[in-house]
Amino acid sequence: MSDALFDQLRAQFQLPEGKIYLDGNSLGALPKTTLPTVADTVEKQWGKDLIASWNTHDWIDLPLAVGNQIGKLIGAADDTVVCCDNLSVNLYKAILAALELNPTRTSICVEKQQFPSDNYIAAGISGLLGNDRCSINALSIEHITPEQLSDAAVVVLSHVDYKTGSLRDMAQITANAHAAGALVVWDLAHSAGVVDIDLTACEVDLAVGCTYKFLNGGPGAPGYLYVDPKHQSASNAIPGWMGHAAMFDFESSYRPAQGIRRFLTGTQSVISLSAVSSGLAVFDAVAVSDIRARSLLLTRQFIDCLDESSVASAIAVITPRSDHERGSQVSVTLEHAFPISQALIDSGVIVDFRAPNIIRFGFSPLYNTQAEAIAAVQVLEDIVREKRYEDPKYNVKSKVT
Known part of the structure; x- marks a missing residue:
């Protein structure tokens, strides 16, 4: 599994600057072709x-x-x-x-x-x-x-x-x-x-x-x-x-x-x-087995970063930690899940919310990176620690969550 190969694959997608897109499990990114x-x-x-x-x-x-x-x-x-x-x-x-x-x-x-x-x-x-x-x-x-x-x-x-x-x-x-x-x-x-x-x-x-x-x-x-x-x-x-x-x-x-x-x-x-x-x-250009290996690497790293974060005690990872039991997303439950999900999106980390209290972080190995996995946890940590989610605007629900 070559990092260079996945860099080339990422380059084939139109990804907005300044955003970490972790919602490919809902809607995949746009291929440039x-x-x-x-x-x-x-x-x-x-x-x-x-x-x-x-x-x-x-x-x-x-x-x-x-x-x-x-x-x-x-x-x-x-x-x-x-x-x-x-x-x-x-x-x-x-x-x-x-x-x-x-x-x-x-x-x-x-x-x-x-x-x-x-x-x-x-x-x-x-x-x-x-x-x-x-x-x-x-x-x-x-x-x-x-x-x-x-x-x-x-x-x-x-x-x-x-x-x-x-x-x-x-x-x-x-x-x-x-x-x-x-x-x-x-x-x-x-x-x-x-x-x-x-x-x-x-x-x-x-x-x-x-x-x-x-x-x-x-x-x-x-x-x-x-x-x-x-x-x-x-x-x-x-x-x-x-x-x-x-x-x-x-x-x-x-x-x-x-x-x-x-x-x-x-x-x-x-x-x-x-x-x-x-x-x-x-x-x-890539074998599904290599995509799977990359998926496990990204999701495992994300879970490890969550475990090591200062807000680990406030977050429950409900996705299996065992590689052979995990897909390509990491789902967490926590108090104030909806406003936190909206604060994440507002901060450039695109995730989604599922009732009643689940935030899903979807990793698409074709374009997501290890750096994004680390950065997403840092943003989540800041939002929870600083209680940014308490801003009333983050409690406004759109038709699609």
Whole structure:
């Protein structure tokens, strides 16, 4: 793992001067190549070639091409990932596919504390199908054991917990679920791009993720869906013309395409997909294993600095300290967490707050540095020691925290 390599990677991002950006776990920074890439898509392809671009620039296959780029980062074979829609919509498709593939089972097992949208989707499906076909079994992560999965058709889990940054053992949990007769859908939102993932080796059934966090695809960038080849005969719960076997025959009846393409629904955003592709290209110069090593170095250093700070007694690190149990963020709880988070942002350290009392420091190894990890702790220390957070302006909540 070369410092020079990561200096070169950092130089590929547009980072504002005077700020320490530790929020790549919410929205990744802007790759410098994205601006000309999007400009080319808009001005040259759309502007000059107009509708012919669906063929001449292969817009029609962008969801699959970008899916293959993502696949290289998550241990997925070509033609098993499609980049489309958003994570929630793709999770809806994935859960219903799993229910179809496992028709004798009658529950969806979810983790109680995972990102709420995942559980909203599961609950919505249960409400649609009825409890007799599909009830919800919400458990704490430590209680998701084979004994608890006797009637589970599918287990829905986050690879990295969005609040604590806890990394789950994908291989072991997947094996346990399979032993109990359940399929598994993994949410990779907080792990793809910063954690070594091998969906193929772990025999994962289905997975979903987003591209606007550590993959640096831009705000509102599309999500993605992975389907193991042995499950690609499952139905798409939201069938649309882009997933049709012969979309331009305009048949009145739906015939699903073969393979991963069947999980497309409507026309996808070409401009957004081009931005995602540009963000993913940054990863071509570095192995995910090196990114992971860098992530652990940064987060470990940050935790060590917190432990050695003068305000250590006021701060509880809720992210696992063990390397093999930690994603690429460090979450802390403390009194006055919200105003402190706002004071950090005002001081140039960009973090985010999660209710009720959590501040998340997200480290993107592609552009964050050891110097930033040290400096962020120093700023936090000053704010807490000087009680700067007591300024009333830091208690004003915006729509997005």
